[in-house]
Amino acid sequence: MNQIGETPSRDDSPPDNLMFSLLEAARALETRLETALAGVGLSMAKHGVLTTLVDAGEALPLSELAARQKCVRSNITQLVDRLEAEGLVRRVDDPDDRRSIRAELTPLGRDRQAAGAAQLAAIQADFTASLSDAKRATIRGMLDRLK
Amino acid sequence: MNQIGETPSRDDSPPDNLMFSLLEAARALETRLETALAGVGLSMAKHGVLTTLVDAGEALPLSELAARQKCVRSNITQLVDRLEAEGLVRRVDDPDDRRSIRAELTPLGRDRQAAGAAQLAAIQADFTASLSDAKRATIRGMLDRLK
DNA sequence: GAAGATTGATCGATCAATCTTC
């Protein structure tokens, strides 16, 4: 089963599909992360927002959240709707600019983020442990080239 | 134990986020592929269905399409709705089993698939050319381990 | 009862349009 260095089978995989293998592997990894997070009631998207708020150490305007999450503002609007409905985050007015609305962590949101981070850390440790230093360097090189 | 949350150090590149770098790189690559396909009026999902039909060389039942695409049946129902609306695919009855509905390529669908494949091939060539044999082998090894 | 397909709900993401406040 662990025939490393060789792709599974001839018929199943085209000759030079390394790029697609990479995408497939990333997708599998993402599924694993989503599954782990689902175990604590989170998704990658939700955990991402909570983590950004924890890291910031303060309530952030939704547009700032969108900028840090590298997504569109309306996405954050809806994500925060769901986080708020679950009691993980709270919308608070900005006294200095009445256009702005900040998202503030609730204690439950903080706890949930920690639980999610623990899940991800376990998988990440697993991932890292499976690679030698040399291989990590090679992969890093590839990653840089893909930027 | 480990204090998680793992504040990503001070600078821009955290210490051991290789896993997240991989996901990010895959996402960037996927965006590149989607953008290229959008240039010929396709998405990865649509191109995937069309390619499966081209490879099969015949009309396929929707559930077979779902199996090959490794997705849920209802996803194919909707994808085929859109492909059909664009005239790339046609729904045809199965005379042998009236429960079954097959998706059949139209000539336009066939042309579109070819155009999409050309876009992807160009990017793939670019990707492959950027890596040495040794690095390709390392990456393949990592990919296998992620399975 | 099980298989094939569809429908309706939800999530995450985008885009275009709109509303309020600056």
Add this chain to the structure above:
DNA sequence: GAAGATTGATCGATCAATCTTC
């Protein structure tokens, strides 16, 4: 007019429920 947030439409994906046919 531009910035911040929201709403409504669409895409791609999942799940649960339903309908028809086997």
